[in-house]
Amino acid sequence: NAGVTQTPKFQVLKTGQSMTLQCAQDMNHEYMSWYRQDPGMGLRLIHYSVGAGITDQGEVPNGYNVSRSTTEDFPLRLLSAAPSQTSVYFCASSYSNRNEQYFGPGTRLTVT
Amino acid sequence: KNEVEQSPQNLTAQEGEFITINCSYSVGISALHWLQQHPGGGIVSLFMLSSGKKKHGRLIATINIQEKHSSLHITASHPRDSAVYICAVGGSQGNLIFGKGTKLSVKP
Numbered sequence: 001n002a003g004v005t006q007t008p009k010f011q012v013l014k015t016g017q018s019m020t021l022q023c024a025q026d027m028n029h030e031y032m033s034w035y036r037q038d039p040g041m042g043l044r045l046i047h048y049s050v051g052a053g054i055t056d057q058g059e060v061p062n063g064y065n066v067s068r069s070t071t072e073d074f075p076l077r078l079l080s081a082a083p084s085q086t087s088v089y090f091c092a093s094s095y096s097n098r099n100e101q102y103f104g105p106g107t108r109l110t111v112t
Numbered sequence: 113k114n115e116v117e118q119s120p121q122n123l124t125a126q127e128g129e130f131i132t133i134n135c136s137y138s139v140g141i142s143a144l145h146w147l148q149q150h151p152g153g154g155i156v157s158l159f160m161l162s163s164g165k166k167k168h169g170r171l172i173a174t175i176n177i178q179e180k181h182s183s184l185h186i187t188a189s190h191p192r193d194s195a196v197y198i199c200a201v202g203g204s205q206g207n208l209i210f211g212k213g214t215k216l217s218v219k220p
Binding site for chain 2: 035
């Protein structure tokens with residue numbers, strides 16, 4: 001199993017550009033989440049999904065969209081990038097809310 | 113007040129010392145997670161527990177549900193244990209609420 005994969009590993013955007021961060025898992029996990037990690041702030045939840053077709057907002061959802069058309073994939077879309085979205089983004093998945101979470105390797109995004 | 117508080121924020125130890133990292137939370141949880149993040153950035157799950165105590169090698173995690181408190185212990189610490197240790201509590205939907213982490217440095 002590849003586990004949780006994220007692409008790209010690094011990305012530089014200009015303000016106003018849009019892009020999609022990809023996340024995929026091959027463990028048939030129902031639960032998937034996106035987090036951002038900023039210095040001094042810890043990890044914060046952006047959006048999460050409890051199954052295909054079901055998504056919900058987390059703590060910091062503004063400026064981001066998600067969809068979950070399949071169990072395997074959970075892409076995160078930045079609609080119009082802003083410097084405040086410079087961060088490291090982690091995707092995670094788990095079988096259920098009482099199981100271990102598996103994290104992807106992260107995407108380091110810089111918005112200039 | 114943060115929903116998940118960790119202490120200490122930074123910890124320096126000598127190789128071989130016994131280490132304790134504490135986590136207190138103020139919300140109802142389905143489970144508590146201890147995670148490890150090495151300088152390279154990857155995050156791995158160490159423990160997930162909802163009651164009692166778990167042990168894996170030199171690592172021990174305990175939780176007291178009534179007091180809303182958990183501890184992570186490292187016995188016979190080693191420089192390779194140097195990392196950021198993160199406490200996170202699991203909500204009913206599977207999403208996590210994180211502490212800010214404890215940066216551990218173990219000197220040889």
